[in-house]
Every structure is written in C-alpha cells, then in structure tokens.
Amino acid sequence: MSLKIIIGILLVIALTLYIAYFNPTKITIMVFKDISYDFPTAFFVFGLFFLGALVSTLVHTLKSYKRSLLRWRESVQLKRERQTEDNYIQGLRALWEGRNKEAKSAFQAVLQKQSDHVDSMIKLGDVFRSEGSYDEAIKMHLKARSLSGDSILVLRCLESDYRQDSRKRELIETLE
Numbered sequence: 502m503s504l505k506i507i508i509g510i511l512l513v514i515a516l517t518l519y520i521a522y523f524n525p526t527k528i529t530i531m532v533f534k535d536i537s538y539d540f541p542t543a544f545f546v547f548g549l550f551f552l553g554a555l556v557s558t559l560v561h562t563l564k565s566y567k568r569s570l571l572r573w574r575e576s577v578q579l580k581r582e583r584q585t586e587d588n589y590i591q592g593l594r595a596l597w598e599g600r601n602k603e604a605k606s607a608f609q610a611v612l613q614k615q616s617d618h619v620d621s622m623i624k625l626g627d628v629f630r631s632e633g634s635y636d637e638a639i640k641m642h643l644k645a646r647s648l649s650g651d652s653i654l655v656l657r658c659l660e661s662d663y664r665q666d667s668r669k670r671e672l673i674e675t676l677e
Contacts, residue, residue, distance in 0.1 A: 517547040585614045601628050619649045630662055638662045
C-alpha cells in the first residue's frame with residue numbers, strides 16, 4: 502500500500518474516533534413507518550466515508566476498463582490495417598516481379614479484409630486485364646470508380662480495359 506492510502510485510512514479512523522468521543526448520541530434512520538434503526542453517529546459517518554470510497558473506486562475501475570477496452574479495439578484495428586497494407590505491398594511486389602497469381606491472391610486478400618480498398622481494386626483489375634479477363638477487369642475498375650469518383654487513374658484503367666476488349670462505345674463514354 503502506498504503511504505498516502507495509509508495516511509488517509511488513519512485520518513478517517515481518527516476522525517471517526519473524534520466524532521464518537523464528542524457525539525455519543527445515536528442517529529435514528531426510519532426505513533418504514535414501523536421499522537427504524539439506531540446507529541452511533543461515528544458509525545454513521547464512517548459508513549458514509551466508506552460508501553464514498555467504494556463509489557469512487559467503482560467509478561475509477563469502470564473508467565479504467567473503458568479506456569483499456571478502447572485501446573484494445575484500436576490495437577486490433579491497427580493490426581488489421583497493417584495486415585491489409587502488408588498484403589497490398591506483397592501484391593505490388595508480386596505484380597512487379599511478374600507473378601500474377603500471387604499478386605491476384607494478395608489483392609483479393611486485401612479486398613476480403615477491406616472491401617473499399619480502391620488501390621487494390623485498381624491493381625486487381627490490371628491483373629485481370631493482363632490475363633485477358635476483360636469483363637472481370639472492367640467490373641473491378643467500375644467498382645473502384647464508384648468508390649473513388651472520377652479519378653484519373655481509374656478512368657485510364659477503364660480506358661485501357663475498353664480499348665483492349667474493343668468496346669468502342671464504352672471507351673467513348675469513358676473518355677467523355
């Protein structure tokens with residue numbers, strides 16, 4: 502125990518003894534009309550001190566629990582974001598090294614954890630385009646466009662998709 506707590510307890514005991522010595526009367530508490538309890542004044546004051554200490558300890562414990570729960574949630578979220586970014590970086594490395602299957606699985610893992618990760622959608626669409634899956638590439642790039650608005654990067658990807666799939670009407674609409 503710390504010295505402050507010991508001194509505090511000793512002060513409360515001393516105050517209780519002081520009150521008991523100078524106030525030998527009793528306090529009557531009526532619970533119901535027929536039921537009442539008599540307490541010595543010192544006992545009543547000591548009980549109030551004890552109740553206050555109990556309530557303040559409970560409030561402090563609940564606040565500490567809430568803070569620790571919030572910190573835990575933040576750490577879980579940070580860990581999830583780090584894993585997502587690690588998968589994205591692995592996908593980029595695999596894409597640069599020409600390992601399209603690994604890149605595709607890494608970008609899909611990112612999208613499973615964070616379905617609104619636009620950069621992964623763009624890169625996954627690029628992988629689909631390089632494999633010749635133009636419909637999948639267009640679908641992925643359109644989804645990225647719906648999330649990011651009319652981003653130049655997404656529009657260029659869509660333009661490449663439509664051009665390589667020989668869809669002139671959609672290409673013209675995208676360019677407009």
